[in-house]
Amino acid sequence: MKQLLQAVKRCSTVAAVVLAAVSLQPAGATAVPNPIVGGTDADEAEFPFIVRLSMGCDGTLYRKNIVLTAAHCVDGYAPGRNTSITVTAGVTDLESPDAITRTSAVIYPAPGYDGLGKDWALIKLDKPVKLPTLKIATDTRYNEGIFTIAGWGATTEDGEQQRYLQKATVPFVSDDACQAAYNGDLIPDEELCAGNIDTGGVDACDGDSGGPLFRRDDAGAWIQVGIVSWGQGCAEPGYPGVYTEVSTFAADIARAATRL
Structure with missing residues (x-):
C-alpha cells in the first residue's frame, strides 16, 4: 500500500481499521473535523460543476445526473442501488438556502479498485440538476x-x-x-x-x-x-x-x- 504510514487519502473521514494517519474508507468511519491549502474563495458560480458529497468528499458533474468522484470516497458503500449519499450543488456556500440537493440512486466504483490506482467512481443521482457539466x-x-x-x-x-x-x-x-x-x-x-x-x-x-x-x-x-x-x-x-x-x-x- 502507498506508504501506509504516511500517504493520506484526501477524504475528511478516517477508517477505523487503519492507522489514524491514513484515511481510506470514509463510509461508516468517524468524521474528522478537518479545502484547499494556500487557496482563496471561489467566486459564486465560477465552478458550477463542482459538488459536495455528504461523506466529506467532492465531485464533478460528468453528466447532469452523474457525479464523477474518487473510488476511495465510496469505499464501504454498497455498490449498485444505494440512496445513502447526499449531493450538494449549485453554490459555493454550503449553508446557502439556494443549495441544490440530490440523493444518490446508484453507486459505481471503478472495477478492480483495491486502494492502489483506479481511483474513480460514478454516482448516479435520483434526478438531474440544471447545472453545467465538466x-x-x-x-x-x-x-x-x-x-x-x-x-x-x-x-x-x-x-x-x-x-x-x-x-x-x-x-x-x-x-x-x-x-x-x-x-x-x-x-x-x-x-x-x-x-x-x-x-x-x-x-x-x-x-x-x-x-x-x-x-x-x-x-x-x-x-x-x-x-x-x-x-x-x-x-x-x-x-x-x-x-x-x-x-x-x-x-x-x-x-x-x-x-x-
Missing part, C-alpha cells in the same frame, strides 16, 4: 502546465473543512520527480502529480478527495484531467499531490455512465 480529458495532451484545484476540504493539515468553496493553482510535476518523492509508489499510467514540489504551500487536503484537477483546453473551456486522490500530508515541501489520471479511464467512465 468534460473530461480523453488523451494526455492536457496533462501538463498549470492546473486549478477547488474544494471544501481543509485549508491546513489537520484543519477544519470549509463552508465556502476554495480554489488554487498548482503546476504539473513530472512522473520521474513524483516517483522520487514517493519512493516509486506512483502508478504512472493511472496517476499524475501536481504541486509546488520544492516549496509546498499549495495543495488539495483532507476533504478534497474526489474533486477535480482541471485546466483550460485549446478552446478556452474547462477540462478535467485529474481526480484528487492521495498525498503525503497537505502542501508539504517535497510531496506533490497525486491525482487519478482521468484520460486513462475516459473510455471506461463513458461506458459506465451509459449503463447507469
Whole structure:
C-alpha cells in the first residue's frame, strides 16, 4: 500500500481499521473535523460543476445526473442501488438556502479498485440538476502546465473543512520527480502529480478527495484531467499531490455512465 504510514487519502473521514494517519474508507468511519491549502474563495458560480458529497468528499458533474468522484470516497458503500449519499450543488456556500440537493440512486466504483490506482467512481443521482457539466480529458495532451484545484476540504493539515468553496493553482510535476518523492509508489499510467514540489504551500487536503484537477483546453473551456486522490500530508515541501489520471479511464467512465 502507498506508504501506509504516511500517504493520506484526501477524504475528511478516517477508517477505523487503519492507522489514524491514513484515511481510506470514509463510509461508516468517524468524521474528522478537518479545502484547499494556500487557496482563496471561489467566486459564486465560477465552478458550477463542482459538488459536495455528504461523506466529506467532492465531485464533478460528468453528466447532469452523474457525479464523477474518487473510488476511495465510496469505499464501504454498497455498490449498485444505494440512496445513502447526499449531493450538494449549485453554490459555493454550503449553508446557502439556494443549495441544490440530490440523493444518490446508484453507486459505481471503478472495477478492480483495491486502494492502489483506479481511483474513480460514478454516482448516479435520483434526478438531474440544471447545472453545467465538466468534460473530461480523453488523451494526455492536457496533462501538463498549470492546473486549478477547488474544494471544501481543509485549508491546513489537520484543519477544519470549509463552508465556502476554495480554489488554487498548482503546476504539473513530472512522473520521474513524483516517483522520487514517493519512493516509486506512483502508478504512472493511472496517476499524475501536481504541486509546488520544492516549496509546498499549495495543495488539495483532507476533504478534497474526489474533486477535480482541471485546466483550460485549446478552446478556452474547462477540462478535467485529474481526480484528487492521495498525498503525503497537505502542501508539504517535497510531496506533490497525486491525482487519478482521468484520460486513462475516459473510455471506461463513458461506458459506465451509459449503463447507469
